[in-house]
Structures are given as structure tokens and as C-alpha cells.
Amino acid sequence: MYAVRIHEPGDPSVLKYEEIASPEPGPGEVRVRLRAAGVNHRDIWVREGAFGAFPEPVVPGSDGAGEIDALGPGARDYPVGQKVVVNPGLSCGRCIYCLSGQQNSCPHYRIFDGTYAEQVVLPLVNVVPMPSGLTFLEAASIGIPFITAEDFLTRAQAAAGQTIVVWGANGGLGLAAVQLAHMRAMRVIAIVRQAGYADRLKQYGATDVVVWDGSTALSPDILTMTNSRGADIVVDSLGQATFVQSVEMLRRGGTVVTVGGTTGGKVTLELGQIFRRRLSVLGAYMGSSSVLPRILPLFARGVLIPIIDRTFLLERADDAHRRMEEHGLFGNIVLDI
Numbered sequence: 498m499y500a501v502r503i504h505e506p507g508d509p510s511v512l513k514y515e516e517i518a519s520p521e522p523g524p525g526e527v528r529v530r531l532r533a534a535g536v537n538h539r540d541i542w543v544r545e546g547a548f549g550a551f552p553e554p555v556v557p558g559s560d561g562a563g564e565i566d567a568l569g570p571g572a573r574d575y576p577v578g579q580k581v582v583v584n585p586g587l588s589c590g591r592c593i594y595c596l597s598g599q600q601n602s603c604p605h606y607r608i609f610d611g612t613y614a615e616q617v618v619l620p621l622v623n624v625v626p627m628p629s630g631l632t633f634l635e636a637a638s639i640g641i642p643f644i645t646a647e648d649f650l651t652r653a654q655a656a657a658g659q660t661i662v663v664w665g666a667n668g669g670l671g672l673a674a675v676q677l678a679h680m681r682a683m684r685v686i687a688i689v690r691q692a693g694y695a696d697r698l699k700q701y702g703a704t705d706v707v708v709w710d711g712s713t714a715l716s717p718d719i720l721t722m723t724n725s726r727g728a729d730i731v732v733d734s735l736g737q738a739t740f741v742q743s744v745e746m747l748r749r750g751g752t753v754v755t756v757g758g759t760t761g762g763k764v765t766l767e768l769g770q771i772f773r774r775r776l777s778v779l780g781a782y783m784g785s786s787s788v789l790p791r792i793l794p795l796f797a798r799g800v801l802i803p804i805i806d807r808t809f810l811l812e813r814a815d816d817a818h819r820r821m822e823e824h825g826l827f828g829n830i831v832l833d834i
């Protein structure tokens with residue numbers, strides 16, 4: 498089978514399309530013939546070696562969809578040919594966090610890598626039946642962005658009528674947060690760098706769209722838009738460039754969600770801003786294993802919509818990463834396998 502592998506960290510050119518041996522499923526595992534893989538920011542960090550050096554070549558990619566093509570001993574729940582979506586959180590299944598449905602707090606929690614490939618072997622618990630009405634490309638685009646956004650909105654107790662601000666609203670994670678907040682009847686203020694995306698963002702649930710030039714302070718605008726009250730929740734995936742502003746634009750008692758830091762991770766903050774105003778800082782990293790099976794039917798019914806920026810062939814994963822790094826995309830990038 499063919500897969501895209503990384504032998505050493507580097508720029509997109511280190512993504513090598515090569516023939517490797519087919520993996521065999523062990524006890525309780527299934528092998529999936531993947532038809533599509535979602536591209537996430539995490540894949541870029543893997544490629545750059547942010548999670549450490551590679552003792553052996555790594556196949557990146559956490560999201561994917563395809564058909565089961567082999568069953569390991571004891572894996573009887575699905576027939577060969579069953580269409581499935583990869584649920585990419587791996588955890589021990591036995592600790593108090595796993596047993597209480599908070600798998601992403603498990604000490605052994607990690608995100609699966611390996612979907613930039615024609616075949617992948619996974620524990621049976623890490624595949625979810627794919628609902629009809631979705632294509633493989635659409636199904637592969639949902640995973641990490643929607644699991645993460647649904648998990649942090651639930652933990653932040655996002656409620657109808659509240660105001661939520663989403664930085665980078667045109668990206669995969671941003672659009673997931675916009676749609677899921679709209680589904681909760683929230684007022685969604687979407688911040689983007691490109692004025693051209695305003696109409697499409699409103700189509701997917703943004704109430705207001707603010708175009709940011711990358712340097713101006715936006716917190717006064719948000720305060721004006723909320724009658725000096727401030728937002729209930731701010732979703733910040735940019736980090737260093739925006740986090741202080743995110744704190745400033747919150748109402749007293751509001752919550753800032755920090756979910757990655759694509760502009761860097763170092764911030765200088767006056768702590769009084771947090772404790773005097775009774776703010777909450779909520780760190781978000783993926784979500785409970787129950788999220789994906791719970792939200793997939795909402796896509797099949799058209800309540801949520803997979804948004805694909807562009808599709809690339811698996812062998813052009815390098816171009817897909819270059820597109821991802823342009824930061825001007827709208828929705829998710831998907832590899833056609």
C-alpha cells in the first residue's frame with residue numbers, strides 16, 4: 498500500500514509518498530481502507546518535529562474515512578465493507594478519566610497519527626460508523642475541528658443568547674466553533690483577516706463579521722458591539738498575537754478558551770485582569786470519545802455542514818500543507834486517497 502511518510506522533520510518537501518507493507522490488524526483491531534484524510538494543523542507540528550524526533554518514519558494524519566477491509570481476532574462488531582470515520586483519540590480505557598468519559602484527560606491520552614495512507618490499523622473503539630448522506634471527503638474533514646469545538650463549548654457552558662467571539666473564524670476549527678455556537682442559538686462574532694469571507698461566514702451562522710488587519714486592537718470594537726458588556730466566551734487559537742485582547746474583550750465572569758497558539762505561545766498578562774474580573778481560562782485539547790458518534794448524525798441531517806476548502810490527492814500532501822500554511826483558507830483541507 499502507499500502512504501505519505503516523514504523521515505526527518507522539515508518543510509512540506511519532507512512528506513514522501515512511498516510504498517510500504519500493509520499493516521495487519523491484531524486482537525480487537527480493524528484495518529480501514531481509507532478513502533480520504535483530513536489535514537489538521539497538528540499534522541504540520543508533527544512534520545516539523547514539535548512532538549520529538551522520529552526513531553522511525555512517521556505517517557502523519559489523524560482524521561480519515563474509509564471502509565473496513567480486515568478484522569483482527571475478536572473484532573466482530575462491524576462487517577468488512579462497513580464505512581467508518583476515524584475517532585482519533587487513543588486512551589487507556591481503564592482510568593477514572595476514561596471511565597467518566599473524559600478520555601482527553603487520561604494520562605495515556607494521545608492523538609492517533611497515520612491517516613495519510615491507503616490503509617490504517619486502529620482499535621475497534623476508534624472507528625465510528627459513517628452516516629449515509631456524507632461523502633468520504635466530507636466525513637474525513639469533521640474529526641479534530643468539530644470534536645475540539647464541541648468539547649470546549651460544552652465545558653464553557655455555552656448557552657443560548659450568549660455572545661461568543663471566534664478568532665480565525667475561516668479556518669477548520671473556527672468554522673466548527675461558528676456552526677456549533679450558532680446551533681446553540683448564540684450570537685457569534687467572527688473575526689477574520691479577509692473581508693471577502695463575510696457573506697460565507699454569515700451563511701454558516703456568524704451574526705457579525707469583524708475584519709482584523711493583524712495589528713489594531715479589536716477589544717474596543719467588541720465592547721462597543723456588546724454595549725460595553727463584553728463577550729461571554731472568546732475562542733482564541735492564535736495565542737501570542739491575540740490572547741491579551743481576548744481577555745480584554747470578555748465580560749466579568751467570562752471565559753477565554755485557549756486552543757492552540759498558531760502565532761506563538763508566550764504571553765504577558767496582568768493577573769489582576771483575571772482574578773479581579775473573575776475570568777476563567779479554559780484550555781482545550783481534543784474531546785471526549787463520545788463527541789464524534791454524537792455529532793456525526795447532525796451532519797447527515799444537514800444541521801452541521803462539512804466545509805472543504807480544497808482537496809488534494811494523497812501524493813500531493815506536500816501541496817496540501819503549503820496551502821494550509823498560507824492561512825487564508827476557508828474550511829478544511831482534505832486528501833483524496
Ligand SMILES: [Zn+2]
Nearest residue numbers: 589592595603
Ligand atoms: Zn485512561
